[in-house]
Amino acid sequence: xxxxxxxxxxxxxxxxxxxxxxKEIRVLVANHPYGDLLKAAIPEYEKATGVKVNVESLQExxxxxxxxxxxxxxxxxxxxxxxxxxxxxxxxxxxxxxxPLTSYDFSDYPDSAMGxxxxxxxxxxVPLVTEWQVLYxxxxxxxxxxxxxxxxxxxxEAAAKALDSADVAGFASRGKGAAAVTQISxxxxxxxxxxxxxxxxxxxxxxxxxxxxxxxxxxALYGPTGVTSMxxxxxxxxxxxxxxxxxxxASVFFGQIVDPAKxxxxxxxxxxxxxxxxxxxxxxxxVVSWGMAVARQSKNKVQAMDFIKWATSADLAKKALVASxxxxxxxxxxxPAVVAKTNPELVTTQAFAAKNGNxxxxxxxxxxxxxxxxxxxxxxxxxxxxxxxxxxxDLAKQKVKQVNELxxxxxxxxxx
Amino acid sequence: xxxxxxHRILFFILMLCIAGPVLFPFLWMLSSSFKTQxxxxxxxxxxxxxxxxxxxxxxxxxxxxxKYFKNSLIVGLSAVSFSLLLGLPAAxxxxxxxxxxxxxxxxxxRLMPGISFLMPWYIIFSRLKLMDSYVALILSHMLIALPIVxxxxxxxxxxxxxxxxxxxxxxGATRQKAFLSIILPIxxxxxxxxxxxxxxxxxxxxxxxxxxxxxxxKTLPIAVYNFVSxxxxxxxxxxxxxVAIMTPAIILTMIFQKYVxxxxxxxxxxx
Numbered sequence: 159x160x161x162x163x164x165x166x167x168x169x170x171x172x173x174x175x176x177x178x179x180x181k182e183i184r185v186l187v188a189n190h191p192y193g194d195l196l197k198a199a200i201p202e203y204e205k206a207t208g209v210k211v212n213v214e215s216l217q218e219x220x221x222x223x224x225x226x227x228x229x230x231x232x233x234x235x236x237x238x239x240x241x242x243x244x245x246x247x248x249x250x251x252x253x254x255x256x257x258p259l260t261s262y263d264f265s266d267y268p269d270s271a272m273g274x275x276x277x278x279x280x281x282x283x284v285p286l287v288t289e290w291q292v293l294y295x296x297x298x299x300x301x302x303x304x305x306x307x308x309x310x311x312x313x314x315e316a317a318a319k320a321l322d323s324a325d326v327a328g329f330a331s332r333g334k335g336a337a338a339v340t341q342i343s344x345x346x347x348x349x350x351x352x353x354x355x356x357x358x359x360x361x362x363x364x365x366x367x368x369x370x371x372x373x374x375x376x377x378a379l380y381g382p383t384g385v386t387s388m389x390x391x392x393x394x395x396x397x398x399x400x401x402x403x404x405x406x407x408a409s410v411f412f413g414q415i416v417d418p419a420k421x422x423x424x425x426x427x428x429x430x431x432x433x434x435x436x437x438x439x440x441x442x443x444x445v446v447s448w449g450m451a452v453a454r455q456s457k458n459k460v461q462a463m464d465f466i467k468w469a470t471s472a473d474l475a476k477k478a479l480v481a482s483x484x485x486x487x488x489x490x491x492x493x494p495a496v497v498a499k500t501n502p503e504l505v506t507t508q509a510f511a512a513k514n515g516n517x518x519x520x521x522x523x524x525x526x527x528x529x530x531x532x533x534x535x536x537x538x539x540x541x542x543x544x545x546x547x548x549x550x551x552d553l554a555k556q557k558v559k560q561v562n563e564l565x566x567x568x569x570x571x572x573x574x
Numbered sequence: 575x576x577x578x579x580x581h582r583i584l585f586f587i588l589m590l591c592i593a594g595p596v597l598f599p600f601l602w603m604l605s606s607s608f609k610t611q612x613x614x615x616x617x618x619x620x621x622x623x624x625x626x627x628x629x630x631x632x633x634x635x636x637x638x639x640x641k642y643f644k645n646s647l648i649v650g651l652s653a654v655s656f657s658l659l660l661g662l663p664a665a666x667x668x669x670x671x672x673x674x675x676x677x678x679x680x681x682x683x684r685l686m687p688g689i690s691f692l693m694p695w696y697i698i699f700s701r702l703k704l705m706d707s708y709v710a711l712i713l714s715h716m717l718i719a720l721p722i723v724x725x726x727x728x729x730x731x732x733x734x735x736x737x738x739x740x741x742x743x744x745x746g747a748t749r750q751k752a753f754l755s756i757i758l759p760i761x762x763x764x765x766x767x768x769x770x771x772x773x774x775x776x777x778x779x780x781x782x783x784x785x786x787x788x789x790x791x792k793t794l795p796i797a798v799y800n801f802v803s804x805x806x807x808x809x810x811x812x813x814x815x816x817v818a819i820m821t822p823a824i825i826l827t828m829i830f831q832k833y834v835x836x837x838x839x840x841x842x843x844x845x
Binding site for chain 2: 188189190191193212214215216217218220223224227228230231233235390391395396398399401408410411414419420421422447448
């Protein structure tokens with residue numbers, strides 16, 4: 159009798175104990191417009207659920223450092239976090255840092271996005287934001303030169319040549335080694351090349367080399383001075399200052415180059431178009447740049463699951479798209495009320511890329527940082543020689559070997 | 575008379591040659607902190623522009639930089655104070671009893687890459703529930719401050735003639751008493767140097783604070799990154815924040831400059 163009473167008491171204590179604790183969760187977001195949107199909306203969530211959300215916002219590389227340290231030492235108190243699937247997804251998954259999200263409804267997400275959210279047969283992260291390769295161009299300069307927007311690489315080169323002057327660079331794209339890897343990817347695909355094929359590095363193929371030479375030639379002949387040390391941080395200000403006629407990069411920069419508070423070029427003169435087609439095909443990258451995940455080490459998984467469902471909900475996605483954050487959810491792009499408030503050219507390029515896009519803009523592997531450095535060397539060699547380098551093929555072959563070694567080190571060689 | 579004028583002009587030109595490259599980035603930063611984003615990225619650079627203070631408003635009102643100033647101050651001052659408390663007697667002992675091995679050992683701690691400490695620290699501090707606490711940050715910053723104090727001060731103490739404290743001890747003072755009332759006052763320039771240098775190193779430290787601090791104890795160098803986001807850099811605010819962060823360090827250096835130079839050369843010559 160006494161024992162039974164004790165058991166009941168203990169059970170009660172357990173129930174109330176569990177109810178009393180875990181009313182607080184810790185969420186790490188990136189310094190990203192969606193992170194800001196979430197932070198502004200969290201008070202509502204706290205009010206509705208009674209769960210206190212401790213949110214921290216960090217610059218993306220700090221975020222990765224922090225998550226890696228906390229998870230690796232197995233002493234993390236993070237419950238939910240924003241994550242970059244292509245940059246860190248594979249490593250985080252292999253280290254067992256993502257909690258599988260089996261109870262989440264993924265029906266609203268395109269297959270290409272789910273490709274990086276799923277490992278094996280389980281989803282581990284919720285796609286948040288997508289971005290795709292586009293061509294930004296100056297409508298006024300095109301009009302003055304009597305040109306139409308390039309649809310193919312041949313036209314792209316001709317337009318770059320015609321628009322290039324002492325004052326304005328005809329064409330710009332990232333030239334800084336590792337940073338350029340993501341932006342050369344669409345060139346590679348459109349020439350029929352790839353970084354990896356079935357888990358083996360193949361960026362020394364004939365097609366990939368042709369693409370690399372073309373990219374190098376365009377930037378060397380018509381690019382801004384010092385392009386081999388330029389990433390988007392350097393090219394965007396040039397475009398905003400009116401010093402670039404065409405720029406291929408990710409769609410995320412659109413908002414900033416048409417913002418009169420940031421750009422000298424008037425918004426009416428800025429166009430955004432599909433990436434031109436290559437000799438083989440037209441598959442610009444269409445990638446999930448940010449996702450959200452629950453930490454495997456979380457001690458508050460029930461609250462964490464509830465939070466992630468709210469934080470990635472369709473309502474918030476629509477709100478974000480109106481604020482020019484390109485969301486992954488299909489329903490956001492299908493809502494006419496939302497689309498009406500979004501730039502029509504952006505919508506067109508999204509539709510094209512979503513249909514034809516390649517879901518990777520970099521070699522998808524655990525050691526992606528190292529691999530990008532290696533591929534970056536090939537790109538720089540090509541730019542420095544305007545695509546004519548005699549040793550480009552040998553250099554690429556050597557780098558392919560090194561990337562394959564990286565793949566072997568992590569047991570990913572030949573796996574896909 | 576004419577020769578003197580020519581000398582002056584030459585001197586001025588030479589000074590400009592040296593100061594120009596050093597000061598240029600600083601002036602660029604200062605002017606950018608008063609510019610709009612459009613003016614900052616404008617090409618050619620705009621020398622004449624209508625200055626705005628929006629960047630500073632964003633730094634202090636919207637991002638609450640005063641809180642981060644407070645955090646940096648608490649961490650820096652405490653780390654330096656505790657380092658002096660431990661480092662001064664240690665340096666004295668090293669100087670007087672020729673404990674060269676000990677001083678090398680302390681130097682090795684400074685030479686090891688800081689990142690190698692971070693993982694163990696993280697485990698220890700999180701087990702002790704000290705994450706996001708000043709204690710953890712202060713302890714970690716003592717790794718920066720303590721070796722500086724010990725190294726500057728041990729060579730400084732060596733340069734003080736032994737007779738000074740011997741005469742005090744002949745008059746009946748204990749060694750401790752001689753250290754406190756004779757040696758320390760003489761060593762003031764050295765102490766000021768070590769305070770200035772170790773405080774600045776702590777003030778600018780990024781790595782330890784990045785991992786060991788969270789929202790509550792975030793220090794200034796981390797907070798600057800609040801203006802760097804995915805696919806966007808708010809250059810105006812970054813510049814304004816940089817100006818704000820540099821100012822205390824510059825003021826501190828200006829005040830103690832005389833001591834710093836003296837203290838450094840004392841150590842260098844006699845060490």
